[in-house]
Amino acid sequence: MARLVMKFGGTSVANIERIRNVARHVKREVDAGHEVAVVVSAMSGKTNELVAWCREAAPLHDAREYDAVVASGELVTAGLLAITLQEMGVQARSWQGWQIPILTSDAHGSARIESIDGSDIVRRFTERSEVAVIAGFQGMHKPTGRVTTLGRGGSDTSAVAVAAAIKADRCDIYTDVDGVYTTDPRVVPKARRLDRVSFEEMLEMASLGAKVLQVRSVEVAMVHKVPTYVRSSFDDPADPRPGTLICDEEDIVEQQVVTGIAFSKDEAQITLRGVADRPGVAAAIFMPLAEANINVDMIIQVVSDDRATTDLTFTVPVAEFEKAKKIIEGLRGVTYTELAGTTDVVKISAIGVGMRSHAGVAAKAFKALAEKGINIRAITTSEIKFSVLIDSDFTELAVRTLHTLYGLDHAA
Amino acid sequence: MARLVMKFGGTSVANIERIRNVARHVKREVDAGHEVAVVVSAMSGKTNELVAWCREAAPLHDAREYDAVVASGELVTAGLLAITLQEMGVQARSWQGWQIPILTSDAHGSARIESIDGSDIVRRFTERSEVAVIAGFQGMHKPTGRVTTLGRGGSDTSAVAVAAAIKADRCDIYTDVDGVYTTDPRVVPKARRLDRVSFEEMLEMASLGAKVLQVRSVEVAMVHKVPTYVRSSFDDPADPRPGTLICDEEDIVEQQVVTGIAFSKDEAQITLRGVADRPGVAAAIFMPLAEANINVDMIIQVVSDDRATTDLTFTVPVAEFEKAKKIIEGLRGVTYTELAGTTDVVKISAIGVGMRSHAGVAAKAFKALAEKGINIRAITTSEIKFSVLIDSDFTELAVRTLHTLYGLDHAA
Numbered sequence: 001m002a003r004l005v006m007k008f009g010g011t012s013v014a015n016i017e018r019i020r021n022v023a024r025h026v027k028r029e030v031d032a033g034h035e036v037a038v039v040v041s042a043m044s045g046k047t048n049e050l051v052a053w054c055r056e057a058a059p060l061h062d063a064r065e066y067d068a069v070v071a072s073g074e075l076v077t078a079g080l081l082a083i084t085l086q087e088m089g090v091q092a093r094s095w096q097g098w099q100i101p102i103l104t105s106d107a108h109g110s111a112r113i114e115s116i117d118g119s120d121i122v123r124r125f126t127e128r129s130e131v132a133v134i135a136g137f138q139g140m141h142k143p144t145g146r147v148t149t150l151g152r153g154g155s156d157t158s159a160v161a162v163a164a165a166i167k168a169d170r171c172d173i174y175t176d177v178d179g180v181y182t183t184d185p186r187v188v189p190k191a192r193r194l195d196r197v198s199f200e201e202m203l204e205m206a207s208l209g210a211k212v213l214q215v216r217s218v219e220v221a222m223v224h225k226v227p228t229y230v231r232s233s234f235d236d237p238a239d240p241r242p243g244t245l246i247c248d249e250e251d252i253v254e255q256q257v258v259t260g261i262a263f264s265k266d267e268a269q270i271t272l273r274g275v276a277d278r279p280g281v282a283a284a285i286f287m288p289l290a291e292a293n294i295n296v297d298m299i300i301q302v303v304s305d306d307r308a309t310t311d312l313t314f315t316v317p318v319a320e321f322e323k324a325k326k327i328i329e330g331l332r333g334v335t336y337t338e339l340a341g342t343t344d345v346v347k348i349s350a351i352g353v354g355m356r357s358h359a360g361v362a363a364k365a366f367k368a369l370a371e372k373g374i375n376i377r378a379i380t381t382s383e384i385k386f387s388v389l390i391d392s393d394f395t396e397l398a399v400r401t402l403h404t405l406y407g408l409d410h411a412a
Numbered sequence: 413m414a415r416l417v418m419k420f421g422g423t424s425v426a427n428i429e430r431i432r433n434v435a436r437h438v439k440r441e442v443d444a445g446h447e448v449a450v451v452v453s454a455m456s457g458k459t460n461e462l463v464a465w466c467r468e469a470a471p472l473h474d475a476r477e478y479d480a481v482v483a484s485g486e487l488v489t490a491g492l493l494a495i496t497l498q499e500m501g502v503q504a505r506s507w508q509g510w511q512i513p514i515l516t517s518d519a520h521g522s523a524r525i526e527s528i529d530g531s532d533i534v535r536r537f538t539e540r541s542e543v544a545v546i547a548g549f550q551g552m553h554k555p556t557g558r559v560t561t562l563g564r565g566g567s568d569t570s571a572v573a574v575a576a577a578i579k580a581d582r583c584d585i586y587t588d589v590d591g592v593y594t595t596d597p598r599v600v601p602k603a604r605r606l607d608r609v610s611f612e613e614m615l616e617m618a619s620l621g622a623k624v625l626q627v628r629s630v631e632v633a634m635v636h637k638v639p640t641y642v643r644s645s646f647d648d649p650a651d652p653r654p655g656t657l658i659c660d661e662e663d664i665v666e667q668q669v670v671t672g673i674a675f676s677k678d679e680a681q682i683t684l685r686g687v688a689d690r691p692g693v694a695a696a697i698f699m700p701l702a703e704a705n706i707n708v709d710m711i712i713q714v715v716s717d718d719r720a721t722t723d724l725t726f727t728v729p730v731a732e733f734e735k736a737k738k739i740i741e742g743l744r745g746v747t748y749t750e751l752a753g754t755t756d757v758v759k760i761s762a763i764g765v766g767m768r769s770h771a772g773v774a775a776k777a778f779k780a781l782a783e784k785g786i787n788i789r790a791i792t793t794s795e796i797k798f799s800v801l802i803d804s805d806f807t808e809l810a811v812r813t814l815h816t817l818y819g820l821d822h823a824a
Contacts, residue, residue: 016468050488056428057492058499065498068506069491072484076462079481080469086477087470094480098510099557145511 002169003035003125007136007159010044011176012233013077016084023084024237025174026131030090035125037132037166039159040081042073063108067138067149071097074135074155082133092131095121097147102139102158104148111148113139113157113220116165134162153214160217164224171226172243173213174233179244180205180212182408183261187399190409194259198249199225201259201351204385208349209264213246221246249353257354257361258406261399265392267297267347268321269377272312272328274337277303284334285312288327294320298347298378298389309337313378315389318343345377346395349387350402362386368405374398414581415447415537419548419571422456423588424645425489428496435496436649437586438543442502447537449544449578451571452493454485475520479550479561483509486547486567494545504543507533509559514551514570516560523560525551525569525632528577546574565626572629576636583638584655585625586645591656592617592624594820595673599811602821606671610661611637613671613763616797620761621676625658633658661765669766669773670818673811677804679709679759680733681789684724684740686749689715696746697724700739706732710759710790710801721749725790727801730755757789758807761799762814774798780817786810 006029008022022040029036041047050070054061078094085092100121104111121132136155139148150157156173163171178193180202185191197205199222206215212230221228231243249255275281282301289296299314316324321343328339355361362381369376369388374397378389390398403409418441420434434452441448453459462482466473490506497504512533516523533544548567551560562569568585575583590605592614597603609617611634618627624642633640643655661667687693694713701708706728714723728736733755740751767773774793781788781800786809790801802810815821 016465019469053428053488053492054495057431057495061495062498065491065494065506068494068508069488072487075484075487076465076481079477080465082477083466083469083473083481086474094477096480096559147508 001033001035003166004029005037005039005159005163005166005168005171007039007155007171007173008041008233009155009175010041010047012174013040013081014044016080019077019080019084021237022081022174022233023088023090025233025240026085027088027090028237030131037121037134037162037168038081039134039136039155039162040074040077041136041155043077046073046076064146067108068147071135071138071147071149074137078133078135085131085133090131091129092133093124094133094135096135097138098140100134101142102161103142104139104150106141106144106148108148110151111139111141113150113161116161118162118165122166134158150216151214153217156214156217157220160220160224160226160228163226163228164220168226171221171228173228173230175212175230176232176234177212177230178232178235178241180210180230180246180260182259183399183403184263187263187396188261188403190403192408192410194244196245196247196252197259198252198353199246200249200384201353202246204349204351205260205262208262208347208351208385208387209266210260210262218246255354256352256407257358258350258352258408259354260351261348261402261406261408262351263346263348263395263399265346265395266318267315267345267389268318268324268341268343269313269315269345269389270321270324270328270339270341272336272339274309275312276335277308277310281334282312284331285328288331289316289324292323292327294324294327298380298387300378315345315347315378344392345389346392347387347389348395348398348402349385350406351385352406353384355384355386364405365402368401369398372397372401413445413447415578416441417449417451417571417575417578417580417583419451419567419583419585420453420645421567421587422453422459424586425452425493426456428492431489431493431496433649434493434586434645435500435502437645437652438497439500439502440649442543449533449546449574449580450493451546451548451567451574452486452489453548453567455489458485458488476558479520480559483547483550483559483561486549490545490547497543497545502543503541504545505536506545506547508547509550510552512546513554514573515554516551516562518553518556518560520560522563523551523553525562525573528573530574530578534578546570562628563626565629568626568629569632572632572636572638572640575638575640576632580638583633583640585640585642587624587642588644588646589624589642590644590647590653592622592642592658592672594671595811595815596675599675599808600673600815602815604820604822606656608657608659608664609671610664610765611658612661612796613765614658616761616763617672617674620674620759620763620797620799621678622672622674630658667766668764668819669770670762670764670820671766672763673814673818673820674761674763675807675811676759676761677807678730679727679757679801680730680736680753680755681725681727681757681801682733682736682740682751682753684748684751686716686721687724688747689720689722693746694724696743697740700743701728701736704735704739706736706739710792710799712790727757727759727790756804757801758804759799759801760807760810760814761797762818763797764818765796767796767798776817777814780813781810784809784813
């Protein structure tokens with residue numbers, strides 16, 4: 001007997017027929033003797049509808065009221081799945097965030113889970129053999145008693161956090177893909193599904209553009225060491241494939257140097273040419289951006305021959321591009337000859353814990369990309385990944401090149 | 413300055429444009445210096461959609477889960493109205509049933525309100541001049557911590573109960589009609605809108621088929637003496653009509669003998685002919701119906717000339733007709749010659765507190781109906797109303813006849 005958390009996203013619960021399919025997956029685990037908590041998202045499209053109504057009511061709206069509105073979608077699916085499970089003869093009840101309770105910060109719209117009291121759920125596993133069906137994506141801020149939401153994709157985080165709270169043996173994230181791939185199979189048909197990937201690698205992949213899991217859910221899984229599977233809800237409930245296990249590095253026997261290639265088009269490049277180089281000029285530029293909550297990622301500084309001026313290139317999220325340019329145009333005390341920028345760039349990243357012990361991994365990539373005539377605009381590296389910023393026209397070519405270079409193509 | 417509760421039903425909040433209209437009504441009262449709590453229903457159609465999903469998931473479903481699902485609709489409108497009010501510069505926050513809390517019995521699907529703690533809402537009137545926007549139709553059963561609903565039309569009851577809890581000066585029920593009429597204007601074009609109607613009369617009208625208010629809401633208003641207006645949400649928010657005031661009998665100066673004519677097609681007639689008349693035969697028939705929760709309304713017993721047998725006629729709700737017939741067919745120890753029944757009947761009622769002090773009010777009706785050739789199948793009377801059961805073909809004719817008879821037609 002094991003204790004499991006199973007999480008199902010919006011496309012998996014889009015209508016009653018699909019909710020029945022989800023119930024069959026749950027029943028399989030219950031019939032196998034496991035204790036099961038299920039976390040569900042809203043039916044696909046419902047959250048968007050609720051968000052659109054909030055925007056129509058007021059473009060800038062109270063985040064507390066937004067949370068009260070959009071958290072309602074998950075209540076519906078939790079109740080409907082409980083009804084469907086009961087109809088199949090499985091003991092079940094739904095739980096709203098405040099009922100458990102799942103307590104969060106008061107950062108409405110992107111609240112952080114602070115604590116989960118799993119005692120009632122666990123007690124009912126024992127006393128009633130009852131499946132807990134939990135509304136994902138939400139919690140409650142205790143001092144105000146108000147409903148909070150965890151941000152888009154927050155149900156993944158709900159699931160992993162519940163798994164940690166009830167000391168589950170594993171957390172299964174059911175989704176519309178059958179696991180984590182070495183890269184996006186739509187870009188590289190030779191992409192392989194990974195059997196295992198380490199928490200650290202998954203965290204980098206999610207942060208660097210892979211959309212299969214919310215970044216925060218991976219953080220929580222890593223901190224609490226929750227073995228987490230990514231698997232398909234569209235598999236036959238009687239005979240599903242295992243998917244990809246996200247686990248501790250030491251549980252992965254055959255470690256690759258590079259595990260996956262991620263890419264993100266959510267990058268905009270800003271270049272300041274001929275900046276008068278004096279002490280503190282970088283702070284004068286980057287402090288105001290930080291104060292405006294603009295996340296600056298890659299930074300390159302090229303000093304001119306006469307050492308009097310410098311060219312400064314950096315990236316910001318696409319959504320912050322215009323705002324960042326305005327802030328720079330308004331700076332006092334910083335002189336430059338030209339402000340240029342573009343959103344036609346892509347950040348391509350290679351991720352692998354093997355980089356820690358292998359030198360020259362990134363250098364091979366620079367050479368391979370240069371041979372294809374791809375110009376690298378910026379580079380960042382960390383212990384287990386490196387990223388390059390290139391023209392977005394070369395996205396597919398660059399991803400395929402690195403995928404082949406690091407031996408990730410499948411055999412067929 | 414007064415303290416008000418304003419209630420808006422599903423058609424009044426069917427989309428964002430209508431929610432804006434509702435917000436204008438609220439703002440008018442706030443601008444006049446009043447303290448306002450608003451109770452809202454789900455957008456029209458939404459509750460039906462949620463109910464249909466529950467039924468699709470399982471024809472017979474757990475009422476606790478049904479409540480968790482269907483109560484979500486009101487959360488959406490409460491949040492959206494709060495956002496819309498804020499956009500208009502009115503301080504507002506939404507309240508879910510469990511947040512206030514509104515505590516109820518555990519009769520899921522038709523729970524009764526047991527207590528409401530209005531202290532936070534009142535405190536925020538004073539400290540923040542904040543409008544409370546309350547999700548109607550729902551509460552929480554404290555011992556289990558689960559969400560309950562009050563049954564169809566339950567938001568009316570929420571509104572009146574909140575008004576009692578916060579000691580409001582009045583409760584305004586905004587709806588798609590502009591008040592309570594002497595009868596259904598679609599049947600009698602000469603029906604008049606009433607300026608005032610007593611709690612007792614309104615309770616009878618609602619019980620006897622008038623659909624303008626939920627019966628329980630009138631009971632609560634009567635018990636707590638909450639002056640309640642029924643008025644139109646489609647009036648110009650800048651210049652609305654007052655609607656109909658439901659109030660204490662003593663606050664109505666010009667009392668009519670008959671205030672209104674109600675009719676209900678939700679009646680089925682069952683007749684047992686040639687019942688062997690012996691002591692206890694009525695109990696032998698009606699006890700099993702009562703045990704099956706079938707509400708028997710009108711009863712007529714006609715003893716035969718030889719006094720050995722009797723004909724027994726009674727009515728049950730249409731929804732219980734088949735069930736009631738099956739129970740009677742299964743009775744042991746009751747002999748009869750024929751079991752007949754029909755749903756082609758209508759119950760027509762005249763209501764007025766003036767009947768207490770006027771004799772022969774019903775007799776005039778029997779005569780007038782007889783003159784039109786309308787056969788009366790059964791009669792019931794109480795202190796302030798009488799009802800007749802007739803063929804449903806004569807519905808309109810009978811309602812018009814009584815409406816004219818009691819001087820209810822408007823002048824034009």
